[in-house]
Amino acid sequence: MKKPCQHHTHKKQELSTLTSRLRRESRKVTGPRSAILEILRHHPHPLTNKEIFAELPAGECDLVTIYRAIQLLEKLGMVKRFDFGDGAARFELVAEGADGHYHHLVCTQCAGVVKIEECFPAEIERQIATKNRFQAVTHRLEFFGVCPDCQK
Numbered sequence: 825m826k827k828p829c830q831h832h833t834h835k836k837q838e839l840s841t842l843t844s845r846l847r848r849e850s851r852k853v854t855g856p857r858s859a860i861l862e863i864l865r866h867h868p869h870p871l872t873n874k875e876i877f878a879e880l881p882a883g884e885c886d887l888v889t890i891y892r893a894i895q896l897l898e899k900l901g902m903v904k905r906f907d908f909g910d911g912a913a914r915f916e917l918v919a920e921g922a923d924g925h926y927h928h929l930v931c932t933q934c935a936g937v938v939k940i941e942e943c944f945p946a947e948i949e950r951q952i953a954t955k956n957r958f959q960a961v962t963h964r965l966e967f968f969g970v971c972p973d974c975q976k
């Protein structure tokens with residue numbers, strides 16, 4: 825049984841909130857940007873540029889436009905990049921004020937994704953930082969396994 829947690833009760837961000845964030849950053853809310861935000865806000869899990877492209881109505885914009893728009897949104901901190909180790913960057917909306925730090929558990933059979941709350945104790949990062957005389961140490965980490973459906 826799934827343990828309820830705040831990540832699972834994914835709250836959709838309003839498109840108007842997202843577009844006004846863009847405007848606040850003095851960025852134009854272009855058709856493709858707004859279409860991409862609309863797709864991302866309906867997906868609780870990260871999407872690749874190609875998956876976003878596939879969800880857009882045909883002729884809405886080309887893949888290059890999506891790459892550029894996603895790059896901008898990433899720069900503004902509105903989307904976060906995740907790497908599931910298959911060579912394709914995935915992007916997910918980050919709520920304003922949230923640090924977007926969480927991990928995913930990815931099913932190796934069906935590519936299903938679960939957001940997870942567990943993370944390293946901060947002490948480990950402090951140890952790594954001290955040992956190597958680094959500052960601002962953080963980490964990226966994704967977990968992989970076989971989901972309950974695929975075990976049947």
Ligand SMILES: [Zn+2]
Pocket residue numbers: 931932933934935936970971972973974
């Ligand atoms: Zn699965």
Ligand SMILES: [Zn+2]
Pocket residue numbers: 925926927942943944963965
């Ligand atoms: Zn973490």
